[in-house]
Amino acid sequence: MADIDALARRLRAELGSEQVVTDRHELRTYECDGLAHYKVIPALVALPHSAAQVAAVVKACAAAGVPFVARGSGTGLSGGALPHAEGVLIVTAQMRRILDIAPADERAVVEPGVINLQVTKAATPHGYYYAPDPSSQQICSIGGNVAENSGGAHCLKYGFTTNHVTGLQIVAPDGELVRLGGRALDPPGYDLIGAFVGSEGTLGVATEVTVRLTRLPESVRTLLAAFPSIDAAGAATSAIIAAGVVPAAIEMMDALAIEAAEAAVACGYPPGAAAVLIVELDGPVAEVEAQFEQVTALCTRAGAFELRIAADETERALFWRGRKSAFAAVGRISPDYIVQDGVIPRTALPEVLHRISELAASHGVRVANVFHAGDGNLHPLVLFDARVEGEAERAETVSGAIIDLCIEYGGSITGEHGVGMDKAKYMPRMYGQDDLDTMQLVRCAFDPGHLANPGKVFPTPRLCGERPGGDLAARFPGVEVF
Numbered sequence: 374m375a376d377i378d379a380l381a382r383r384l385r386a387e388l389g390s391e392q393v394v395t396d397r398h399e400l401r402t403y404e405c406d407g408l409a410h411y412k413v414i415p416a417l418v419a420l421p422h423s424a425a426q427v428a429a430v431v432k433a434c435a436a437a438g439v440p441f442v443a444r445g446s447g448t449g450l451s452g453g454a455l456p457h458a459e460g461v462l463i464v465t466a467q468m469r470r471i472l473d474i475a476p477a478d479e480r481a482v483v484e485p486g487v488i489n490l491q492v493t494k495a496a497t498p499h500g501y502y503y504a505p506d507p508s509s510q511q512i513c514s515i516g517g518n519v520a521e522n523s524g525g526a527h528c529l530k531y532g533f534t535t536n537h538v539t540g541l542q543i544v545a546p547d548g549e550l551v552r553l554g555g556r557a558l559d560p561p562g563y564d565l566i567g568a569f570v571g572s573e574g575t576l577g578v579a580t581e582v583t584v585r586l587t588r589l590p591e592s593v594r595t596l597l598a599a600f601p602s603i604d605a606a607g608a609a610t611s612a613i614i615a616a617g618v619v620p621a622a623i624e625m626m627d628a629l630a631i632e633a634a635e636a637a638v639a640c641g642y643p644p645g646a647a648a649v650l651i652v653e654l655d656g657p658v659a660e661v662e663a664q665f666e667q668v669t670a671l672c673t674r675a676g677a678f679e680l681r682i683a684a685d686e687t688e689r690a691l692f693w694r695g696r697k698s699a700f701a702a703v704g705r706i707s708p709d710y711i712v713q714d715g716v717i718p719r720t721a722l723p724e725v726l727h728r729i730s731e732l733a734a735s736h737g738v739r740v741a742n743v744f745h746a747g748d749g750n751l752h753p754l755v756l757f758d759a760r761v762e763g764e765a766e767r768a769e770t771v772s773g774a775i776i777d778l779c780i781e782y783g784g785s786i787t788g789e790h791g792v793g794m795d796k797a798k799y800m801p802r803m804y805g806q807d808d809l810d811t812m813q814l815v816r817c818a819f820d821p822g823h824l825a826n827p828g829k830v831f832p833t834p835r836l837c838g839e840r841p842g843g844d845l846a847a848r849f850p851g852v853e854v855f
């Protein structure tokens with residue numbers, strides 16, 4: 374077992390003692406991320422101020438053979454930033470400088486602890502914003518967004534984080550500072566930025582991120598449409614996309630999610646709706662106006678019984694407040710809940726939602742649905758009361774069965790919240806052994822010592838020195854199998 378006291382002494386000397394936490398009570402602050410039912414107290418927390426300090430921490434970990442886990446704001450919902458009991462948690466909360474806003478290049482360069490919304494706030498006076506907008510954007514960090522390849526309501530039109538990162542500085546697991554890409558597009562060679570984005574802290578720590586800035590649209594129109602059934606709202610979603618319109622966002626909430634949002638933020642959604650859609654269009658005025666007419670007609674044709682058009686920015690914010698607060702709002706109607714995250718083809722929405730409600734009924738739990746309908750990214754919230762015997766287990770069963778449904782319909786076990794700790798066990802349901810072995814090769818190329826966020830993403834953690842399942846050596850002659 375590594376000598377944590379010696380590591381703490383080294384880090385205090387290199388970083389300063391106030392940036393190294395070893396007090397057990399203070400360490401508890403970091404024991405979980407947004408998935409609060411997993412808790413682990415780290416051996417040590419480091420609070421670096423700069424890329425050089427991150428490199429010093431990682432180098433010290435490599436020398437001592439101590440695992441490390443990066444943490445941004447700790448809002449992750451898959452246990453990705455769950456600490457390692459014998460490891461170091463590297464918290465980027467003190468690396469919050471916006472290093473450059475370059476409108477002419479349409480780029481911003483930021484430290485990893487910068488909060489997502491701060492990038493937009495800094496870019497807006499220049500006529501730009503940062504498009505990926507997770508609902509947690511008021512608190513989550515850009516480093517966390519990069520690691521999770523985070524999405525948001527507007528990713529339907531603008532793409533996920535991976536489409537907005539052009540450059541990275543990372544600290545590799547041996548402590549070396551490495552630059553990948555930059556402000557320019559399409560560097561030659563392998564797409565290592567593509568590999569790093571979404572790697573959930575298993576390939577190193579991002580210490581600087583260069584992102585694209587997107588021009589603020591000339592016009593934005595937002596519509597709230599209330600439907601008598603989920604089927605009707607699903608049909609409207611498919612009809613809008615089939616008509617060739619790509620809204621900036623199409624979000625859906627069902628009756629239970631609406632009830633929770635009303636209880637929490639009084640967003641004033643139409644009473645009696647079995648589902649609401651928020652549809653937002655943005656772009657040049659003429660295009661938005663023409664498409665808006667099309668969208669309202671399609672919603673009416675699909676059975677919408679009430680259409681509200683945001684008259685101004687205040688009303689638009691109110692429509693969005695209900696949606697963006699929905700996860701937390703569910704706490705108003707249930708003491709406990711699991712936030713699930715899966716993807717299905719958009720056209721399967723009505724069928725899968727029916728099967729989810731059958732699953733819920735047969736297990737005696739309730740499921741609220743709030744999701745990015747436009748790209749088929751479901752967020753079923755499985756409600757339960759942990760004080761009632763057996764309810765937590767039933768909720769867990771329903772939550773796992775929903776993931777099976779996503780796979781059955783040709784989707785994915787996660788849309789945007791990542792695999793982390795929580796979903797590592799589902800990876801073999803989606804990938805064969807060959808796929809997992811190949812991913813392991815990528816991981817080991819960056820992290821042969823297996824120190825970067827070990828135990829996450831992969832179902833069967835193994836050291837890079839161990840031979841993975843299957844006969845990789847035979848299939849890739851000449852390749853050194855880690």
Ligand SMILES: Cc1cc2nc3c(=O)[nH]c(=O)nc-3n(C[C@H](O)[C@H](O)[C@H](O)COP(=O)(O)OP(=O)(O)OC[C@H]3O[C@@H](n4cnc5c(N)ncnc54)[C@H](O)[C@@H]3O)c2cc1C
Nearest residue numbers: 445446447448449453508514516517520523524574579789
């Ligand atoms: C209410 C709520 C709403 C949410 N809505 C959305 C949503 O709409 N879309 C969405 O995609 N997600 C959403 N999330 C999930 C979460 O906010 C995102 O995954 C976010 O990107 C996590 O950022 P963070 O800074 O909190 O990261 P953390 O939770 O601290 O870490 C997440 C992962 O990133 C790694 N990591 C953190 N920083 C670095 C770094 N600098 N270098 C390398 N790895 C790093 C960690 O090791 C961990 O694996 C939501 C969460 C909540 C609580």
